[in-house]
Amino acid sequence: MKHYEVEILDAKTKDKLCFLDKVEPNATIGEIKSMFHKSHPQWYPARQSIRLDPKGKSLKDEDVLQHLPVGTTATFYFRDLGAQISWVTVFLTEYAGPLLIYLLFYFRVPFIYAPKYDFTASKHWVVHLACMCHSFHYVKRLLETLFVHRFSHGTMPLRNIFKNCTYYWGFAAWMAYYINHPLYTPPTYGEQQVRAALIIFLFCQIGNFSIHITLRNLRPPGSKTRKIPYPTKNPFTWIFLLVSCPNYTYELGSWLGFTLMTQCLPVAFFTLVGFIQMTVWAKGKHRSYLKEFRDYPPLRSPILPFIL
Amino acid sequence: MSAPAMGTSRPAVADGALGRKRGPGALAAAYLVLYNVVMTAGWLVIAVGLVRAYLARGSYHGLYYSIEKPLKFFQTGALLEVRGIVPSSVVLTGFQVMSRVFLTWAVTHSVREVQSEDSVLLFVVAWTITEIIRYSFYTFSLLNHLPYLIKWARYTFFIVLYPMGVTGELLTIYAALPYVQKTGLYSITLPNKYNFSFDYHTFLILSMASYIPLFPQLYFHMFRQRKKVLGHVEDYSKVE
Numbered sequence: 006m007k008h009y010e011v012e013i014l015d016a017k018t019k020d021k022l023c024f025l026d027k028v029e030p031n032a033t034i035g036e037i038k039s040m041f042h043k044s045h046p047q048w049y050p051a052r053q054s055i056r057l058d059p060k061g062k063s064l065k066d067e068d069v070l071q072h073l074p075v076g077t078t079a080t081f082y083f084r085d086l087g088a089q090i091s092w093v094t095v096f097l098t099e100y101a102g103p104l105l106i107y108l109l110f111y112f113r114v115p116f117i118y119a120p121k122y123d124f125t126a127s128k129h130w131v132v133h134l135a136c137m138c139h140s141f142h143y144v145k146r147l148l149e150t151l152f153v154h155r156f157s158h159g160t161m162p163l164r165n166i167f168k169n170c171t172y173y174w175g176f177a178a179w180m181a182y183y184i185n186h187p188l189y190t191p192p193t194y195g196e197q198q199v200r201a202a203l204i205i206f207l208f209c210q211i212g213n214f215s216i217h218i219t220l221r222n223l224r225p226p227g228s229k230t231r232k233i234p235y236p237t238k239n240p241f242t243w244i245f246l247l248v249s250c251p252n253y254t255y256e257l258g259s260w261l262g263f264t265l266m267t268q269c270l271p272v273a274f275f276t277l278v279g280f281i282q283m284t285v286w287a288k289g290k291h292r293s294y295l296k297e298f299r300d301y302p303p304l305r306s307p308i309l310p311f312i313l
Numbered sequence: 314m315s316a317p318a319m320g321t322s323r324p325a326v327a328d329g330a331l332g333r334k335r336g337p338g339a340l341a342a343a344y345l346v347l348y349n350v351v352m353t354a355g356w357l358v359i360a361v362g363l364v365r366a367y368l369a370r371g372s373y374h375g376l377y378y379s380i381e382k383p384l385k386f387f388q389t390g391a392l393l394e395v396r397g398i399v400p401s402s403v404v405l406t407g408f409q410v411m412s413r414v415f416l417t418w419a420v421t422h423s424v425r426e427v428q429s430e431d432s433v434l435l436f437v438v439a440w441t442i443t444e445i446i447r448y449s450f451y452t453f454s455l456l457n458h459l460p461y462l463i464k465w466a467r468y469t470f471f472i473v474l475y476p477m478g479v480t481g482e483l484l485t486i487y488a489a490l491p492y493v494q495k496t497g498l499y500s501i502t503l504p505n506k507y508n509f510s511f512d513y514h515t516f517l518i519l520s521m522a523s524y525i526p527l528f529p530q531l532y533f534h535m536f537r538q539r540k541k542v543l544g545h546v547e548d549y550s551k552v553e
Contacts, residue, residue, distance in 0.1 A: 270509035
C-alpha cells in the first residue's frame with residue numbers, strides 16, 4: 006500500500022508548519038488534524054481549518070485523503086479559526102441567563118425597583134402567567150439542547166458567546182423590567198386578550214417542539230447527514246408542506262403570543278429583531294436545500310407560507 | 314445569535330459618495346459627480362454664510378441662525394450616501410451620518426436654548442471645512458484629476474478638525490441636558506398601556522459616554538489611513 010506524505014503550510018505566511026510521513030491513503034482530514042494537533046498542541050482540531058488552497062474552502066473532517074485532488078505528497082494550508090467553544094455550552098449559557106434574569110425581576114429582588122416593592126408580588130395575574138410562559142420557554146430550550154438537538158458543527162468561535170449572551174440576557178432583562186414593574190398596565194382587552202395569547206403561545210410551543218423532534222429523527226445519532234424534512238403523522242408538522250423552516254415560524258408565533266399576552270413594547274421589539282434574524286437564517290437554509298436537492302418541493306417558502 | 318462578522322475597519326470619513334470601484338456606468342457616474350459638486354457647493358454656501366454674518370455682526374455669537382436652513386438641508390442630504398453605494402462601508406457611513414443628523418435635529422434643533430451656544434459654532438465650523446474638502450476630494454477623484462493639495466488637506470486637516478468637532482458636539486449635548494431634564498423632552502414615563510419608558514436625558518448622557526471608546530478608534534484609524542495614502546512623501550525625500 007502506497008503511503009502518502011502530508012505537509013501543512015500556514016495559509017498566510019506559507020511557512021512549513023508540519024510534515025507527516027507514512028500517512029494512510031484512507032486517512033481522513035479529521036485524523037490528519039489530530040496528528041497536526043500532536044505537533045502543535047495549542048491548535049486543537051476544532052480550531053484548525055485545513056484547505057487545499059490558501060484562500061479556498063475548508064475541507065471536511067470526513068474527507069478522505071486518497072479521494073482528494075492531491076499527489077502522493079499532499080500540501081495543505083492551515084488557518085487558525087481562533088478559540089472555539091462547543092455549541093452545547095453556548096446554548097446552555099445563552100438560555101440559562103434569561104431564565105434566571107427574568108426571575109430576578111419577577112421576585113423583585115432589591116436595587117431594581119423602589120425599595121418599598123422589594124420581594125413583593127404583582128397584583129396582576131397575567132404577570133404570573135407571563136413568568137410561567139417565559140420560564141417554560143427557556144426550560145424547554147435547555148432540555149432540547151441537552152436531549153433533542155443534533156448539531157452538525159461541534160464548535161463555534163469563542164467571541165460568539167459574548168455576542169449571543171449580550172443579546173439574550175440584555176433583552177430578557179429589558180422585557181422583564183417592564184412586565185414585572187409595579188406600574189405595569191395589563192392588556193387593554195383583559196382576559197379575552199390574555200386567553201387568546203396563551204392559546205397561540207402554547208400552540209406554537211408544541212409546534213416548535215414537534216419540528217425539533219422531526220428534524221432530530223431525520224438524522225441518526227452521531228451522523229451529520231442532511232435530508233429533506235417531510236410532514237409526519239403529527240399535525241403540527243403538516244406545515245412542512247408550505248415552509249422550509251417551520252421551527253422558526255412557530256418560534257415567531259410563540260413570541261407574538263407573548264407580545265399579545267403582555268402588551269409590552271420591548272417584547273414587540275424582541276420579537277421583531279428575532280424575526281429578522283430568523284428570516285435571514287431561514288432564507289439561507291432554504292437556499293442550501295434548493296442547492297443540495299434537485300427534487301426539493303417547490304411550494305415551500307423559507308419561513309412564512311407564500312410570503313417570505 | 315450567530316450574526317455574520319462585521320466588515321473590517323474602514324476610513325472614518327464616509328466613502329459613500331465615491332461610488333463603486335468598478336465603474337457603475339456613465340449615467341450613474343454623472344449622477345455621482347453631480348451629487349458631490351452640489352454638496353461641495355452647499356457647504357461652501359454655509360461657509361460663506363458664516364463669514365458674512367460674522368463680518369456683519371462683528372462677533373461670532375449666534376452665527377448658527379444665519380446658516381440654520383442650509384446646514385439642516387445639506388447635512389440631512391448626506392443620508393443619500395447611506396443608500397449602499399459602497400455596500401461594505403454602509404455600516405460606518407451610516408453611523409457617521411446618523412450621528413451628524415442626530416446632533417443637527419435631535420439636539421440643536423430640538424433644544425432651542427443651545428442654539429446660541431458657542432459650542433454649536435465650534436462643530437459647525439469643523440463640519441463645514443471637513444465637508445468642503447471631502448466632497449471636493451470625491452468630485453476630483455471621480456473626474457480623475459485629483460490635485461495633491463486636496464488629497465493632502467483631506468488627510469491632514471482632520472488632525473485639528475476632528476477633535477474640534479467632537480469638543481463642540483460634546484459641549485452642545487452637555488448644554489442641552491438641563492433643558493431636556495426639566496421639560497422631559499422626547500421622554501415617556503410609566504404607567505402607559507404599552508409598558509415602555511424612555512428617558513432622553515439618560516440617553517444623551519450615554520451618547521456622550523459612547524464618544525470615549527469610539528472617538529480614539531476613529532481618530533487613530535484616520536492616522537493610519539494618512540500614513541498609507543500620504544506615506545510615499547517620505548520615500549521621495551529618501552531618494553534625494
